[in-house]
Amino acid sequence: MVGAPLNKTSLPSANGTRTTTTLSSNSVLALNTGDPTVFEPFWQKMGDKCDVLIRGSDLMSYYSDKNNVCWFLEPELGDAIKRLHGVVGNAVTDDRHIVLGTGSTQLFQALLYALTAPAASEPDEPVSVVSSAPYYSLYPEMIEILHSGLYKWAGDAYTFNEDGGPYIEVVNSPNNPDGTHREAVVNGDKGKVIYDFAYYWPQYTAITSAADHDIMLFTLSKCTGHAGSRIGWALVKDKDIAEKMTDYIAISSIGVSKESQVRAVKVIGVLCDGCENDGLVESENFFEFSRNLMAKRWQKLREALKHSECFTLSKHPRQHCLFTGEFTKTLPAFAWLKSKEGIEDCNEFLRGLKIAGRGGKAFGVDPIFARVSMLSREDEFNQFIERLVVATKGISNGH
Amino acid sequence: MVGAPLNKTSLPSANGTRTTTTLSSNSVLALNTGDPTVFEPFWQKMGDKCDVLIRGSDLMSYYSDKNNVCWFLEPELGDAIKRLHGVVGNAVTDDRHIVLGTGSTQLFQALLYALTAPAASEPDEPVSVVSSAPYYSLYPEMIEILHSGLYKWAGDAYTFNEDGGPYIEVVNSPNNPDGTHREAVVNGDKGKVIYDFAYYWPQYTAITSAADHDIMLFTLSKCTGHAGSRIGWALVKDKDIAEKMTDYIAISSIGVSKESQVRAVKVIGVLCDGCENDGLVESENFFEFSRNLMAKRWQKLREALKHSECFTLSKHPRQHCLFTGEFTKTLPAFAWLKSKEGIEDCNEFLRGLKIAGRGGKAFGVDPIFARVSMLSREDEFNQFIERLVVATKGISNGH
Structure with missing residues (x-):
């Protein structure tokens, strides 16, 4: 299940459905819910294969x-x-x-x-x-x-x-x-x-x-x-x-x-x-496509936080996957950030970076934790990473 | 709102969606809910005008x-x-x-x-x-x-x-x-x-x-x-x-x-x-079409119960309708039947005719009342009328 987006008013510049995202550096990134728009490109690539036609008298x-x-x-x-x-x-x-x-x-x-x-x-x-x-x-x-x-x-x-x-x-x-x-x-x-x-x-x-x-x-x-x-x-x-x-x-x-x-x-x-046709058309395997996407995002996130003085991320075990036949990483739908010493409220700190997450208290734990969606559209995700990097640099440069 | 169809098990021979109804005289007529399939013919008549095409990446x-x-x-x-x-x-x-x-x-x-x-x-x-x-x-x-x-x-x-x-x-x-x-x-x-x-x-x-x-x-x-x-x-x-x-x-x-x-x-x-194009293509006015349908059904029902010794129907006032510009009858979505003296449980009596309705008690009133849907498909409605007529004749013939 997913976080219900009840706190709409805190996200004044969030973008509606099916509109091209136009992010400025002032936009709040609405990453407080798990809206899974990350997977849209796969279904776009499928062209008319998934078209559904419903007639006026169907399904009444x-x-x-x-x-x-x-x-x-x-x-x-x-x-x-x-x-x-x-x-x-x-x-x-x-x-x-x-x-x-x-x-x-x-x-x-x-x-x-x-x-x-x-x-x-x-x-x-x-x-x-x-x-x-x-x-x-x-x-x-x-x-x-x-x-x-x-x-x-x-x-x-x-x-x-x-x-x-x-x-x-x-x-x-x-x-x-x-x-x-x-x-x-x-x-x-x-x-x-x-x-x-x-x-x-x-x-x-x-x-x-x-x-x-x-x-x-x-x-x-x-x-x-x-x-x-x-x-x-x-x-x-x-x-x-x-x-x-x-x-x-x-x-x-x-x-x-x-x-x-x-x-x-x-x-x-x-x-x-x-x-099932995996051997024939590799790019049409949804899970391969989406797994690659998630892997790239997690790599970028871990890279961005490598030298961060603000946040840490926990590690997940590799396990053997019966579906892929390989040992694979866990690539969660959310980044579960823990703020480092000196930052008592992780979500508040994120808000300062114009990143809307959801604070640890909502999940029954300390506010040093916050959850941020990894499932946003590409430009939003890239902005998220950019802001994390800037924050880390800002702090390490003494700003 | 409509009656939720919770009592499925009492309707062993009810028909699923989009299947042609094949009614035998032994079938129970499932008229206990207000499934509004009566209006399907209008939307069939509209052909491809109401077609909706949804692509794989839409509305995610x-x-x-x-x-x-x-x-x-x-x-x-x-x-x-x-x-x-x-x-x-x-x-x-x-x-x-x-x-x-x-x-x-x-x-x-x-x-x-x-x-x-x-x-x-x-x-x-x-x-x-x-x-x-x-x-x-x-x-x-x-x-x-x-x-x-x-x-x-x-x-x-x-x-x-x-x-x-x-x-x-x-x-x-x-x-x-x-x-x-x-x-x-x-x-x-x-x-x-x-x-x-x-x-x-x-x-x-x-x-x-x-x-x-x-x-x-x-x-x-x-x-x-x-x-x-x-x-x-x-x-x-x-x-x-x-x-x-x-x-x-x-x-x-x-x-x-x-x-x-x-x-x-x-x-x-x-x-x-x-x-809005009413003057141009008369048959494309949904409310005219559906009102005519309801009027015909109510006429048949009142006709069938005219000399009934089993049921009565209450009358509804005519009122001036701002939409049609005419004085029009009320043509309810349900027949609210009241059984005559000697029949204490209207719904039980209907069940004997293999008509599934909903008894008065569920609506907070006496079991001499029962509700029967007027919104079924045409063949089911005709069977309903036929069974009412047979019941009336049966009683008046002393059977």
Whole structure:
């Protein structure tokens, strides 16, 4: 999942969609959300291969398949999702129900409901929901917004006082914001675990095994970069949970845009074709393309911060990737910056450089940390690097 | 808004999307939801006029217009919505913020949040939400699902004990299920009113004035019939409320499908062109076409029930319609059937005829009432009429 861009007013000069970015040195760089526009060039290169034509009388019904648990899922999208996981090898889809959501954000909320809704009409105590810090900043926001009697945010999983009662742990791996690989840490008898695999794709990390958990979340936004489509999916073993999630999404929005679904079918199909025809047309392998892009960006960032007196970056392990067949670096979607001594608030310091990030506190940790998106358009990313370099020079020159 | 189709299992033989309906006399007619497939023939007739082509690299960002309160609303859709209300004359859009939702269902929940979220972090008592019975069955479901501490369902507005405290009244006009015209009935000092105008379009009712309330909800589903697109919008006077609604939708689903938005722009544009060129090509006026369709269906239904010993239908007033310039009948999207003496449960009786409706209890009234959709495809509607006629004959013949 991604950071919801709520703090719009702090970004006066941010650019809208589909406009050419015209950055001046005075523009604030809006890198506080993970808008994945970095991948646009690949899809531009695909020309008309991904074109989708929708006619006036297409897709008018609420229903896609009344015989499926998730009755608003177009069967072709279910097939495309299974094919995608088969091609990438990052998750087991056998014996799973696919539940579709308006992004994985909506599915996360559907899961909170499905895992806590009482059989009787009145709930007991709200169920605690935890995640290891630094945790994705939207988790507490989503959990707390309606003051639900079904569940409550209970903070960092590491410090959670597990007392034998029911709880939910969210495991985000690789983790937003810091790109680390995560496992469940509470391991209580009555715990249920949501695996949020938004970033478990080859451009960000080694695919070390096909994940085989009971509840797994994925999103198109961070896989192909089509964030505007708002398509996410859950792979769910238990039919009862899948049914309750479907009920939640029916009540929350009566299903998910059919236009987005049809387009996702096309985009995923072209992506899979490109991966499978790898030997023939190398440049049409999306993950190779996007991995190269991410690798170049991370190289530039590490280079820029090599002698920085302001920031440090943590290192990530190399791992063997089943998808590429190589030992590969982790290339997170976000830079998780730690400010050096003398800079107490990393995000404030970035703001001084006209870089909008998101401060550590939102992720449950110290303000010496801040998260900055690595997924922006090319010119924004280059400006980001330039400003980091200038800042480093400025300080080392005594300015 | 529309009835969420949660009770799938009771409809074993219902048909999926885009399949030709093959009805046998044993099929259960799934008329328990308001799936508006009745309007498909109009859009088929439009041929390629409504075609939308989406390329692989289009619409990838979360953002549509960072300078707008509702930053995920495509500006062209905002313009199209204003034009539509201008052409139809059913609502004032001046000095309003447009907030987009994944159907008006999501917007209703965004409003509950926006109208009750406390300035401080802990809410007081949950705010009561009421609506005059018979009320739309999804209102209580949406309000109660998460056991929110911000708001609670308080039932029928007519029997609400207004004590001077804050409350919310939902006014659905014309009303789902019974097609009546509604006004707010509580009228307390601290009340806020949500006007749900899902059915305030010329095919269902006379447009008697341009509605000019502070908070008004509309949905594409019941206007053009494009329910699969999940596009709804709110016209909101107060900027603070519009901002809070936008925040809710950001947290709930990080915006609304861009593909659906682009398609809605096209569909609304073709609809408006057709209305404005009315003199030239009569058959291209969507509201004329759809009104004629609804009128024929209501005539058939009234004819079928004329001598019925099972059901009665209430009458609706004729009113002067500013859109058509004529005195017109109300032609509701649902038949609100009342069973005659001896039939205690109208919906159960319908089930015996293999007609799936929705019983009065879900709408807060007696089971002698049931709601049946008038918006199905033609063959399903004809079967519905046929079964009503057979039932009437069966009873009058003493079978």
